[in-house]
Amino acid sequence: MYVFMRAMRNTHFEMRNTVLVSLFLASFWCTLCLAGYEALDHFHIEVSRAKLREGDSYNVTCWTDSLSALNQLCGAGGVQRLYMQVGRTNLTVSILNDTTIYHEMQSALPMHGRAFGYECLCDGASIVSTFFPVGVRLQVVDFSCRFEDAEFPAPFNCSFSRPPMSDTVDATANYTLQHDDRTVACQPVGQGLRMQCIGRLNNFQKAFNFTLRLHDQLGEQSQRFQLRREQMIVLERPGADFNVTSLNSSSICLEWSAKRSTNHIGYTIVWSKLLLNDNINNASVLWTDVKQATNRESVCLYRLPHPYQNYTIELQRRYNYSGAHLSPSFVYSFYTLPERPARPPRVWPNGYHIDPRQPNELHIYWQPLPQLEHNGPRFTYNVTVQRSSDPNQIIPAKVAVDSNEAVISDLELNSDSFTIVVRSQNSLGSSLNSSRIRIPWLLAPRRARRVPKNLDTGRRMGHLTWDPPEEQMLLSSYTVYWCSWNITDRSRCNEGLAIGSAEVERCSQCQYKPPAGLLIDAYKWAVSANYDGRDAFGSGGMSWLEWYHRPLMTSVVQSDHVHNIQGIIALIILGGFIYFLVRKVRYMSNIKVDLPEGLQSVVPAQTAVGQELPLLTPHMQQEQQQREERQKEHEQQTNLDARIHYPPVLYANFRPLDTLVPAQAQDYVRISKRAADLANPSGYICMQPTQPVKVTGYVSLP
Structure with missing residues (x-):
């Protein structure tokens, strides 16, 4: 017991000592804190100017009025350990004396009063800070005014751009404009910085004076403008x-x-x-x-x-x-008013084509006039046919005219030489000048010897090639023609687009490479042979490349034999399948259904007096059914209720058997006496059954 009491006294003593030490430490630190707070009261920060605006220069100074307070907070380093920050960014500072530092700003930027502040720090701890606004400066450079010379006094409209960030710095700022003794408020226009001021003035003055004022939290600014009448009037x-x-x-x-x-x-x-x-x-x-x-x-x-x-x-x-x-x-x-077309279409001396398969049909080609040269409504082309021997004689040939081509039918080209006259025409008449194409008198065989042969684009992708004509005496050059395909008829040129052409010198292995950007498989191509003027017969006309000879099709033709073999094999397989399918269908159509010997069931039917009679239906099961199933059906038949009463006459419609099997002695319905009625399989029979002692409604099979 004594030991226990002694231990308790020691514990109380230790606890008392701990409490006393804690109280001492708390008092000490409180004294230090109070001393620190008292030291902060001796530090100050201030700006050198009030009501700063954009572009102003100023200083921010941090100083203390107690050197001991500086040493208490910053230690032995003193003022050397003081520095400034803006938004956690260190600033360049200068030391003024042992207790003062300052930061110099050459040009102020506009900012809201609480946007950011200046802090004075020592050893990373903030000592004192300050916040102040920097207002925008009224410095308008795009001030303009206008008034319309429509009434007196005339309403004027002046506009300018307010300084950037003006809304961010001070949302309460407003602008007014004074002219003479009248002041009007200015309002924002649109989403930008544009401002607009509307008032009235004397539109006959030679000069106008305006004073623009900005009112914000820092006070008022003004800017004056003088405009001449010439600058303002509309x-x-x-x-x-x-x-x-x-x-x-x-x-x-x-x-x-x-x-x-x-x-x-x-x-x-x-x-x-x-x-x-x-x-x-x-x-x-x-x-x-x-x-x-x-x-x-x-x-x-x-x-x-x-x-x-x-x-x-x-x-x-x-x-x-x-x-x-x-x-x-x-x-x-x-x-502008219409007039006749100024010129005819341009033609090529050999710009015609005669298809050997249609020797009396002549195709004439020309360069159509652009729409700007139509000069009037209902523009078209006038094509007439003359005999070269008698220019005054107009041949009444059948002519179909398109925008860049004419087809002349029913013309006996082997009988004489002809001149084709082409004019431009609108509602006011035809062009005074005309273009002419001479069609020489050449028999078909000789004409064929004067046109280029074997036009192709397949051997050289991107090149047009051809063979020279058979008659090369006095052959001078070639003319290559191209036109866009007609959308609906690829054997013709597109009517809405011009026909291009190029000259190629005489050659033995002739080819033509289209200019860059001209895809050879996107155009229809032709070549004509040009003969010297001393030649008495002339050219045989144009030779056109058939549309299916273009490079796209040529590349396919190179491997067509493979595709043809594949197609033939597919057709053989398909034909064999169809043959066996037809045989199968024919075989199935000849299948005959052999009905069993007897009737399958008896179903109640309505008589004339409202009584129910059993309806006999053929047995549709095949004879190869298992004997066990037939035995089971027979047992079901024999177990039917014997109380069922059947009338003496039974009517039913059914297709009878083609071959009759005599009924067995145990059959309840006798059909032997009706065998003669079954000679016709598709007929109907009326059966007279006997009244058995026990009726099951089924026909038993042997």
Whole structure:
């Protein structure tokens, strides 16, 4: 017991000592903390200027008024251990004295008051910090104003771009614009920085003074502008109440009202006159100066290149002063008057083709006119046929005309030489000039000897090759032709596209490589032989490459024998399958069904008096069924209820057996006496069954 009490006293003593030590340490650290807080009170940070704006220079200074406080927080290093940060980024600082450092900023950036602050630190611990805003500076460089010369006093509209980040720095900032003694508020326009100020002014002043003001949390800024009348006025749109005073196939003259022309006396007006057609150079047309009469203005446009074309002109005007505003545009579209086509289509001397399979049909080819040269509505081509011996005689041949080809039928080409005359034509008539193609009088065999042979593109991919004609005396060169395929008929050229051509010198192994970008398998090709002018007969015309000889098909033909063998084998297999299938169907159609000897079941049927009679149906099972199944059916028949009553006459419709088997003695229905009625298998029978002692409704099989 004594030992226990002594141990307890020792424990209490140790606990008391621990508590006393803890209280001492807590008091010591509290004293240090209070001393630290007191030291922080001796540090300060401040900005050298108030109400800073973008672009201002300033200093941020950190100092202490107690050297002991500096030594207490920073140790023996003193002011050397002080530094500054902005957003955890160290700044360049300068030491002013033993207690002061500062950071110098040459050009301030706009920022919100709480965007970021300056901190003064020592050994990584923040001592003191400061936050201050930097406002935007009103420095507008794109201020502009305009007013329309339409009423007095005229409404003006001034606009400018507010400084970037103005909304971020101070969302409460607003702008006003003062002119004379009137001040108007400016409002944002759209999603950008553009501002707009609307008011009224005297539009006859020569100069206008404006004062733009910015109001924000830092105070007010202002900026002054002076604009001349020439810089602000927007002249009236030309073309009011206009009318066309002159119009032909190449020129137009317009006149319109100009009621406010007297408002611009003493000012020079500059006009902008444009022809808006993309395919016509403005330098090729001729504009007259705008003429001014009493309240009227007029202008003319000459040298329009194409008759019966739609043209669009645009007229604007402004004062002759740098930066003056253009008036709203006057845009007018019109058609020049039509006239005859200026020229016929261009033809090739040998640009014709005679198919040996159709010797009385002649194909003529030409270069179609572009749409700009049609010069009028209902444009087409006029093709006539003349005898070369009598140019005044027009042969009434049948002519079918397309945009780049004519087919002349019912023409006896072996009887005489002919001249084909081609003209352009529209609703006003045909072109004065014509293009002519001479078709020489050549018999078919001789004509065939004067055309290139064996046109091909398969041996050299990307090249057209041919063999020279048989008659090479006075042969000078070749002409190669190509045209896009007709979508519906690949033996013809596309009517909407021009036919291309190129000259090839005389050659023995002739070939032509199309220019870059011209795929040879995408075009239809032809070649004609050109003979010297001393030749009395001339060319045999064009020789066309058949469409199925193009490289795409040629590459397939090289391996066609393999595909043909595969196709033949597939056809043989398919034919054999069809043969055996037909035999199988025929065999199945001859299958006969042999019915068993007797009837399968008796089903109740309705009589005339409403009584139910059993309906006999043929037994459809095959004879090869197992004997056990037949025995089971027989046992089921014999166990039927004997109380079932059957009428003396039983009617049924069924297909009887072709071969009759005499009924057994145990059969309940006797059919032997009805055998004569079964001579016809498809007929019907009426059976007279006997009334057995026990009726099962089934026919027993042997």
